[in-house]
Amino acid sequence: MPTLTAFRAETRAWLEENCPPAMRTWMPEDEQVAGGKQAVYKRPEQKLWLDRMAAQGWTAPTWPKQYCGGGLSGDAALVLEEEMQDLGCRAPLRGMGLSMLGPVLLEYGTEAQRQAHIPPIVRGEIRWCQGYSEPEAGSDLASLRTRAVLQGDHFLVNGHKIWTSNAHLSDWIFCLVRTDPTVKKHDGISFLLIDMADPGVRPRPIRLISGASVFCETFLENVQVPAGNLVGQLNKGWTIAKRLLEHERKGIGGIGARQAAKFETPVETIAKHLVGETDGRIADPTLREHITAFAMDSHAFQLTRRRAAEEAEAGTPPGPLSAMFKYQATELNKRRYETILEAEGFQGLGWEGDGFTPDQLRLTREWLRSKANTIEGGTSEVQLNIIAKRVLGLPD
Numbered sequence: 001m002p003t004l005t006a007f008r009a010e011t012r013a014w015l016e017e018n019c020p021p022a023m024r025t026w027m028p029e030d031e032q033v034a035g036g037k038q039a040v041y042k043r044p045e046q047k048l049w050l051d052r053m054a055a056q057g058w059t060a061p062t063w064p065k066q067y068c069g070g071g072l073s074g075d076a077a078l079v080l081e082e083e084m085q086d087l088g089c090r091a092p093l094r095g096m097g098l099s100m101l102g103p104v105l106l107e108y109g110t111e112a113q114r115q116a117h118i119p120p121i122v123r124g125e126i127r128w129c130q131g132y133s134e135p136e137a138g139s140d141l142a143s144l145r146t147r148a149v150l151q152g153d154h155f156l157v158n159g160h161k162i163w164t165s166n167a168h169l170s171d172w173i174f175c176l177v178r179t180d181p182t183v184k185k186h187d188g189i190s191f192l193l194i195d196m197a198d199p200g201v202r203p204r205p206i207r208l209i210s211g212a213s214v215f216c217e218t219f220l221e222n223v224q225v226p227a228g229n230l231v232g233q234l235n236k237g238w239t240i241a242k243r244l245l246e247h248e249r250k251g252i253g254g255i256g257a258r259q260a261a262k263f264e265t266p267v268e269t270i271a272k273h274l275v276g277e278t279d280g281r282i283a284d285p286t287l288r289e290h291i292t293a294f295a296m297d298s299h300a301f302q303l304t305r306r307r308a309a310e311e312a313e314a315g316t317p318p319g320p321l322s323a324m325f326k327y328q329a330t331e332l333n334k335r336r337y338e339t340i341l342e343a344e345g346f347q348g349l350g351w352e353g354d355g356f357t358p359d360q361l362r363l364t365r366e367w368l369r370s371k372a373n374t375i376e377g378g379t380s381e382v383q384l385n386i387i388a389k390r391v392l393g394l395p396d
Helices: 003-019 044-056 074-087 096-108 111-124 237-260 267-274 284-315 321-349 360-376 380-391
Strands: 128-132 147-151 155-164 172-178 189-195 203-204 216-226
Touching: 003 074, 044 111, 044 203, 096 128, 096 172, 096 237, 111 128, 111 360, 128 216, 155 172, 155 189, 172 360, 189 237, 203 237, 267 284, 267 321, 284 321, 321 360, 360 380
Parallel strands: 128 172
Antiparallel strands: 147 155, 155 216, 172 189, 203 216
16 A cells, blocks of 8 residues: 555546546435446436546445455545545445445455445445334334245335334335344344345335425335345344434434535535625625634534544544534534525525526425434434433443
């Protein structure tokens, strides 16, 4: 491994040569790349950029090379992130396979499971969704009822999952199922990998207030899942479930990091674009105060994440601190859109029809969508309880 200084120079040269100019622009939400068999690329450069980064293993830079990852140290991965930020390079791939399932398989999966599932995640060939919540098992996730009965070489799965984000666009689902209903609820849960192509798997989008159908409910009816798709031990899935939630909250916490690191267009830049450099609304001292406060809080959040990354590199596993990141990042994201909307005024509340630009109509929907950030992955109220009990050690 070259020194970090040499690696930085090599990385920058590679990025300058291989990142298409179109991939060095602000990335609207509808241009994020999640991969999978149903992937639709609005620009050919998106697929080109994904393929080039995947060939380097840099869609998952710290994962082992034997599974097509980049094999980078934490320090080297941070250098890659910094150089991408400096050049304005878009993230080539996002998704639950990268942020949630992959790390769990590396820790708990068998070698066969790693070889089968991790390389397609790195290359963006398979898209994953999450089968955790149920209509009567949300914050109290351990009350889930989806049943899996072992029948020889396969499990027979029946149940109903909800809030399965992008299930209708996904190829596989990682799922919590009850495999022993006779023991305490936390002790009878297992972790299964299920192919969405099974005819017994039926996802149905749930229309949101934003008009989009990001969330789904998913019905599982007599789905036959090979016994080899069990991750970890039978009835010991709750341990894996908790670890995956740590990775999920860490990933959601990355929302704030992308803003602070300018993966997202800064609020002050958007405000200037919307209302001008010096006149009109931008001259309002209250608006300027809100923009400045948001910028300061975003920068502080980025510094805190940086400190946590260095602790992780020293061997500290992800833990309760991830709950802080999830809470702060999602609250920051809501503030981001509220501040942009404040700058936009009534033009930021358009839904359809004449008199609104495409950016204004998109802003309305993204503002509404941001409200869900503080619910998914555990509500802000639940996160505050976790912080109070597990981090601060406060009494019940």
